[in-house]
Amino acid sequence: MRLHGKVAIVTGAGGGVGRGIALALAAEGADLVLAGRTPASLDDCRREIEALGRRALGARCDVGVADDLGELVAATLREFGRLDVLVNNAAFVPHGTLLEISEDDVEAALRTGPLAALRLMRLCHPHLRGGGSIINISSAVAVAPSSNNRGVYAAAKAALNAISRTAANEWGPDGIRVNVLMPFARTEALDRFLADEPDYAATLTSGVPLGRIGDPRADIGAAAVFLASSESGYITGATLPVDGGLAYIR
Incomplete structure (x- = not known):
């Protein structure tokens, strides 16, 4: 129970x-x-979390709405009285070439991605001082040599990576660690991608050196636990690919 007593x-x-x-x-x-x-x-x-013997609060929240983020933090403090871990995972995923993509989609990607993460990080900062951990979820597309049809998504995730590194430097003296995960896992969104773009998807998945697609809990969740726990107490400003080698080896 490496996170006993923590609230995330x-x-x-x-x-x-x-x-x-x-x-x-x-x-x-x-x-x-x-x-x-x-x-x-x-x-x-x-319900799944409560079956594990832990408490959980469901909070309806659109990360693209600033007032929702403020209420999210307030609800956390009302329910639990503390905050130890923040995981910024939600974001709009745009697709389309730079000539085709709409400005509305560009704006939504930035508003729900790096801007939402920064807003929530700033709201949580006072409550994470003295040992808190922030984990921002990025993507290998942010460092890929080619991001055709995903240039805006890549830009949003690259911005998130940069904000995370800066926060790690600026907030280190406050005792707050900030790290990034770049996952590749079997999710509903990936299944839609596999169905919509089978040729590209086949090329992508066949290029994973470990030969499989990751599991959201067993693989990505395990890495998040590590970054949230004291075992990574001397790690901050890191960008960790949890993708079977996809990001940097292919």
Whole structure:
């Protein structure tokens, strides 16, 4: 129980990587605040966490709305009285070439990605001082040599990486660690991608050196537990690919 007594916020916790991370944190003793736009999926995750013997609060939250983020932090403090871990996972994922993509999608990617993460990090900062951990969820597309049809998404994640490194430097003296995970895992979004772009998807998945797609809880969640726990107490400003080698080896 490496996280016994800790309280964590996970955005986008209703499914995919967010749900996997939330369940992994709970399995190691953390209580959870589950943020997302779909109450039914949050309720499902909450019940799974409670079955593990931990407390969980579902909080409807659109990360692109500043007032929702403020209420999310306030609800966390009302329910648990503390905050130890923040996982910024939720974000809009845009697709399209730079000539085709709409400005609305560009704005949504930036508003729900790096801007939302920065807003929530700033709101949580006073409550994370003295030992808190921030884990921002990025993507290998941010460092890929080619990001055709995903240039805006890559830009949003690259901005998140840069903000995370800066926060690690500026907030280190406050006792707050800030790290980044770049996952590749079997999620609902990946399944849609595999169905919509089978040729590109086949090339991508066949290029994973470890030969499999990661599991949101067993693989990505385990890495998040490590970064949230005291075992990584001397690690900050790191960008960790949890993708079977996809980001840097291919």
